[in-house]
Amino acid sequence: MKSRIFIIFYLLLTTFTILSCKDEVAAVITDESVKDITGTWKVVSLTRNGEELAQRIDLSKFKITFKPDGTYTLQDKLAFAVAGGGSYKLNDPQYPYSVVLTEQGKTAKSVKFQFPVIEGKRQISLTLSPGCTGNTYQYNFVKEN
Amino acid sequence: MKKLIKNARFLYLVLGVAVVIFLTQCGLNAFTIEMPSSGNANEETTFILHGSTKSQIDNGSADPTYSTRLLVGVMVPRSWNIKQNATVGFTSGKGNETAMTLIPMSEIEPVWGVNWHEAAKKRFGIGPNLFDDFEWVVYRSNNVYTFLNGDDINIDVKITTKLGPENMLVKLGFFMGSSKENLRPEDTDYTKFAFSNPFEVKNGTGDLIDFINPQLSKIEPIKSLDNDIVTFTFDAGVTNTSLSNTDDVFLCAKAYDQNNVVVGEVCEQTAKTKLSALGGKRYRLDLWPKGFFNVDAATTISRIEYHYTDATGTMKVGYGNTADPFKFSFICQ
Structure with a gap:
């Protein structure tokens, strides 16, 4: 009888341990940061086809500034x-693959967006x-x- | 034990050499291209590739067969829109197919890591054509064909496609290959490629676009608008001109809108218009037409006329080394 109680106790303990670990792992994976692109950006590379x-x-004079209020200037x-300038929005704050640029008085344009780290930058x-x-x-x- | 390992190593070496010899003795023979020298714009033309296989397979191996699908690639100007306009089929000693399958854009070629059409362009390039407005498209047989030793067969590939709308002179590209080998750059046994003799598209629109003869001047991309960045190239090595004895070459250009009204003119001898020397008497200038001619966003530049000048602006070279200007229209199709 005593050994049965121990077995049940250990089974319950193992179950709780595994379940609790699962939650921790899941919480870490979904913790992707919101992408902050605010600031002034200058061109370092431009390819055509x-x-x-x-x-x-x-290209030295061409710069784009993304402001915290959701507007951009060129x-x-x-x-x-x-x-010209207008407003911008990433399609997803955590996993963006496009940025929508809406020039003042014009229709919105979706541009393919990537946010890589190259040579530490x-x-x-x-x-x-x-x-x-x-x-x-x-x-x-x-x-x- | 050591002797056993040594013998095993020797065995692997012999097997490796045997496999290499076997591989180099299998594959496709070079093919020939049967085609007319010209065709009418917007009409269908047929190109035939006459190929054959050489199957030398070791009957003593564990699996003395070679199973694969046939690959056929075609390189034509992008304006032909070949993906929508072509049918590719073949007859062979192993079977016939009237319509091979265009490999989907979403399918990645394993060696190059891009889709099959882009991989073919990386693998074979544009051959003897002098500037690029081409696409490779790759078709695959619907069935798998199995070869035994000595299965030497003929394969005739028939490519029927509607030609594009523009007058042009071009050399087309073709390849035949084996799906099992992908597009490995080092493979010369299972993949054969060739570029055609000159082919002319006649009775179409616009001036002749000559892809194969050196041009005194060209603008790339050949399909572009005023909101693209375009590259002017002046090749003074093509013929003797009044600018042959100078490295200071400048652009002098007029921009017209769709109503044929001049909307911009830049004809100055400054850093803005100076072409960079590339060597070999070739010069280049990259510019954004809207910015270069300083037109507003609402104005559309439909075409330009231009000359090249020396530093004084008195020596001018135009179309065909005459006083007539070079002309370029901004179009996408």
């Missing part, structure tokens, strides 16, 4: 998804086709200090 153009065209102009990578849809441009930005 896979061909690097950064050394061939002056410095200088270039072949880009939008020509966080980058924003935007893929878009401002001209013919067959021509794809990838802008890579780093945050300006």
Whole structure:
């Protein structure tokens, strides 16, 4: 009788232990940070259909600033998804794969978004086709200090 | 025990060499291309590849067979829209298919890590064509075919496609391969590729787009709008021009809207218009037309006319090395 009680006790203890561990693991996995892209970003790389153009065209003045209030501004102009400032929104705050840019008075444009860390620095990578849809441009930005 | 290990190593070495010899003796023979020298725009044309296999399989091996699907790739200008307009079939000693399957864009080629069509472009390039507005498309047989030693068969692949709308001179690309081998870059036995003789699309729209003869000037991407970044290339090595003796080459251009009204003109000899020397008497300038001509967002540049000049602006080179301007229309199709 005594041994049966011990067996039941240990079974219950094991069950509770496993269940409690499961919750911990699940909680860690879903704890993805919200992506913060606020700040001013400058271009470090630009490709057209896979061909690097950064050394061939002056990109030094083109910058995009994402503000905490959900608006963005552009410095200088270039072949880009939008020509002027407006509002922005990531499609998902934790797992974004696109950013919607809505230029003032214009329709919203969805741009493919990636947020990689390259050589220790966080980058924003935007893929878009401002001209013919067959021509794809990838802008890579780093945050300006 | 040591002797046993040594013998086993020797056995593996012999087996490895045997496998390599076996592999190099199997595969496809080079194919020939049967095709007309020209076709009418927007009409169908047929291209036939005459290929064959060489099957030398060791009957003593555990599995003396080779089973695979046939791969066929075609490289044509993107404006032909071949994915929607082509039928690819074949007849062979192993069976016939009237319509091979276009490999879905979502399927990744295992060696290159991109879809099969992009992988083919990385593997075979654009051949003797001088600038790129091409796509490779890859088809796969619906059935698996099994080969035994000595199964040397002929394969005739028939590709029927509607040509694009534009006049052009081009060399087309083709490959035949084995699905079992994927598109391994080092494989020369199971994959054969070739580029055609010049093929001309006639009775279409626009001036002739010549992909194969060196051009005095070209603009890339050839399909672009005023909101793309375009690259002007001047090749002074093509012929002797009034700019042959200078490395200071400048762009002089006019922009027109859809009503044929001039909406911008830049004809100055400054850093903004100076082409960079690439070597070999070739020069290049990348620009964003809307910014270069300083037009507002509401204005659409439909076409441009341009010359190249020297530093003084007095020496000008135009289309065909004449005083006429080069012309370029901003279109996507």
